[in-house]
Amino acid sequence: MFAVRFDPSEAELPKEKPLVPQKRAAESDDDSDEVQESEDESQEPERQKDESEDESEDKSREKLPEEPEGQEDVQNQDTSDIHSKKHDSVISRFQQTLKLQEKLPQANLIDEEKEASDTEARPLEQIPQPAKVRNTHSGEAFEERKSIAWRNTTKVHYDNQMVKPFASYQDQLQPRLLANIQQYFSKDTFPIQTVLLDNTLSLLNFTLGVTKKNLTRRVGDILVNASTGSGKTLAYSIPIIEALSKRTVNKLRVLVIVPTKLLIGQVFDTMSKLAQGTGLIISISKLENSLKEEHQKFMNYEPDILIVTPGRLVDHLQIGSITMKNLMMLVLDEADHLLNQSFQNWSTELMNNIKSHKLDQMPGNVIKMVFSATLTTNTEKLHGLHLYNPKLFVRDSVKLYNLPDKLQEYNVNVPTAKSLYKPLFLLHLLNRLQNAKALVFVKSNEASLRLAPLLAIMIEKRMGASHNVLSVNSNNTKSENKRLVHQFATSDTKESNQILITTDLMSRGIDINDITDVINYDPPISSQQYVHRCGRTARALGRGNAHNLLVGKGERKFWTQIEKDISRNVGYEPIISTEQDESIVNVSENENEVYKLCLEILRSQNSGD
Numbered sequence: 289m290f291a292v293r294f295d296p297s298e299a300e301l302p303k304e305k306p307l308v309p310q311k312r313a314a315e316s317d318d319d320s321d322e323v324q325e326s327e328d329e330s331q332e333p334e335r336q337k338d339e340s341e342d343e344s345e346d347k348s349r350e351k352l353p354e355e356p357e358g359q360e361d362v363q364n365q366d367t368s369d370i371h372s373k374k375h376d377s378v379i380s381r382f383q384q385t386l387k388l389q390e391k392l393p394q395a396n397l398i399d400e401e402k403e404a405s406d407t408e409a410r411p412l413e414q415i416p417q418p419a420k421v422r423n424t425h426s427g428e429a430f431e432e433r434k435s436i437a438w439r440n441t442t443k444v445h446y447d448n449q450m451v452k453p454f455a456s457y458q459d460q461l462q463p464r465l466l467a468n469i470q471q472y473f474s475k476d477t478f479p480i481q482t483v484l485l486d487n488t489l490s491l492l493n494f495t496l497g498v499t500k501k502n503l504t505r506r507v508g509d510i511l512v513n514a515s516t517g518s519g520k521t522l523a524y525s526i527p528i529i530e531a532l533s534k535r536t537v538n539k540l541r542v543l544v545i546v547p548t549k550l551l552i553g554q555v556f557d558t559m560s561k562l563a564q565g566t567g568l569i570i571s572i573s574k575l576e577n578s579l580k581e582e583h584q585k586f587m588n589y590e591p592d593i594l595i596v597t598p599g600r601l602v603d604h605l606q607i608g609s610i611t612m613k614n615l616m617m618l619v620l621d622e623a624d625h626l627l628n629q630s631f632q633n634w635s636t637e638l639m640n641n642i643k644s645h646k647l648d649q650m651p652g653n654v655i656k657m658v659f660s661a662t663l664t665t666n667t668e669k670l671h672g673l674h675l676y677n678p679k680l681f682v683r684d685s686v687k688l689y690n691l692p693d694k695l696q697e698y699n700v701n702v703p704t705a706k707s708l709y710k711p712l713f714l715l716h717l718l719n720r721l722q723n724a725k726a727l728v729f730v731k732s733n734e735a736s737l738r739l740a741p742l743l744a745i746m747i748e749k750r751m752g753a754s755h756n757v758l759s760v761n762s763n764n765t766k767s768e769n770k771r772l773v774h775q776f777a778t779s780d781t782k783e784s785n786q787i788l789i790t791t792d793l794m795s796r797g798i799d800i801n802d803i804t805d806v807i808n809y810d811p812p813i814s815s816q817q818y819v820h821r822c823g824r825t826a827r828a829l830g831r832g833n834a835h836n837l838l839v840g841k842g843e844r845k846f847w848t849q850i851e852k853d854i855s856r857n858v859g860y861e862p863i864i865s866t867e868q869d870e871s872i873v874n875v876s877e878n879e880n881e882v883y884k885l886c887l888e889i890l891r892s893q894n895s896g897d
């Protein structure tokens with residue numbers, strides 16, 4: 289509320305009521321007395337306007353020592369006499385205001401002359417603008433920030449030619465371990481395995497042979513950003529089994545943390561095969577087992593290696609089933625996923641536990657091995673791991689992530705106007721695949737629950753070949769989904785294409801080696817998700833196809849954004865839909881009729897449910 293400024297130069301009072309400084313709004317928010325005064329019938333209407341000004345005067349008068357209120361006989365006094373008294377009171381109030389203003393800090397006062405002079409003096413030119421802030425989110429700045437994330441880490445580049453026989457490590461691997469690798473996996477390494485074994489085995493063997501001291505600091509922490517299906521599980525399992533195979537007493541020395549139960553089984557399977565005949569105790573911990581039983585099991589037989597999800601790890605740390613006292617190696621598989629999830633803030637809980645239980649409190653007291661095909665560039669996530677002298681093993685490529693070398697991508701552009709027919713276009717695409725085992729990624733459970741039955745109805749109406757369509761979704765029980773995944777993984781594609789419709793639950797780490805095609809029915813939400821989805825095919829240096837159904841300009845534009853983070857092998861550039869693919873998005877008159885009928889059937893099925 290601004291007081292009306294009183295101009296002292298007009299000290300002589302005009303005929304009409306003098307302008308007096310309005311009182312500031314009363315501190316209390318109860319303005320009922322003001323309403324009361326302004327509605328007071330006793331005053332003549334024409335004076336009401338003046339009265340409102342007088343009210344402030346009346347109100348301020350209440351504050352000032354002067355003629356007592358309610359003097360009824362005041363009407364009979366000489367009016368000039370009344371005026372002079374009123375003027376005295378106005379002038380004395382003005383003087384009071386001036387005194388108050390003198391007490392105010394100068395900064396609060398608006399210098400009218402200066403303000404007046406400023407406004408008059410300033411010509412109507414462009415007011416100078418502040419310097420433009422550099423857009424730190426622009427592409428190059430963002431890329432630069434991403435690469436800074438790796439700047440403080442020693443980079444060890446490798447390329448896909450680095451393959452050699454596992455037998456070349458016979459002096460560095462226990463004979464039993466080498467035999468298990470060659471029996472269950474392969475005679476030759478994959479590139480990421482070569483570069484990792486070359487950089488760790490000799491250090492591990494030297495330190496274990498000469499002195500246990502500083503073993504972890506000699507090796508340092510290991511970060512691996514390697515494409516999907518490139519053999520990361522074997523790459524970290526081999527040095528672990530090698531390092532433990534000489535142990536005498538079973539103690540928990542290795543912790544492997546993975547984001548899902550599905551992955552626990554896969555890692556357990558790989559490590560058990562490698563450790564055959566070594567006597568090592570490898571345990572897993574998963575939610576369906578009772579915590580109490582697992583607690584008892586670990587107390588009776590302390591495992592050498594524990595494979596666990598973050599939530600379960602925190603449970604066991606909190607009830608003291610396991611101790612970090614002897615921990616030597618910590619593996620984070622699908623690390624970017626693990627570090628992005630809250631999971632009761634598991635990494636802080638784990639780091640604190642290591643800090644309070646390890647005898648060796650020096651930095652680098654545990655070798656941390658951080659693996660992913662889309663390793664986070666978000667340093668504060670990695671920062672929480674207190675990395676020690678980390679080495680980053682990364683493909684020699686200019687971008688963040690690599691797609692499998694022999695993955696071929698196909699983009700099918702669906703006009704927005706035809707998006708209603710997307711399920712039919714998916715069927716057209718499936719009809720073109722021969723002996724295919726295809727994963728179809730949709731954006732949600734609901735999408736999966738709608739698409740699978742509609743595909744089945746269209747196939748029944750002979751709109752397409754007789755593909756065998758399965759759907760993994762949250763309506764199924766966990767055991768049903770597990771059975772469906774197993775059925776899909778072991779299915780034969782001679783008679784018909786095997787199709788599994790799923791959400792991104794299946795996009796990480798699932799290792800089904802003969803998936804021929806991945807179809808992004810709904811686009812992924814990030815380049816990481818795109819890499820992991822496509823990585824379900826073209827595994828173990830094999831071939832595979834990824835098909836992207838892109839509806840309208842929006843999804844096409846989004847896809848080009850994803851491209852910025854992705855490197856491909858020479859010759860495997862994405863094939864954008866061409867005229868022969870146009871037939872995928874064509875709908876004949878007859879098809880249109882039958883398709884509409886299928887939609888009707890689906891609607892009646894759903895309403896009938």
Ligand SMILES: Nc1ncnc2c1ncn2[C@@H]1O[C@H](COP(=O)(O)OP(=O)(O)OP(=O)(O)O)[C@@H](O)[C@H]1O
Nearest residue numbers: 474476477478516517518519520521522797799828
């Ligand atoms: N040297 C090798 N030779 C042949 N096959 C291998 C070799 N190493 C691993 N494999 C096989 O390759 C497949 C993929 O391995 P793995 O699951 O470890 O890949 P990954 O890099 O962890 O993939 P993702 O990032 O999707 O988890 C597995 O079936 C594995 O048995």
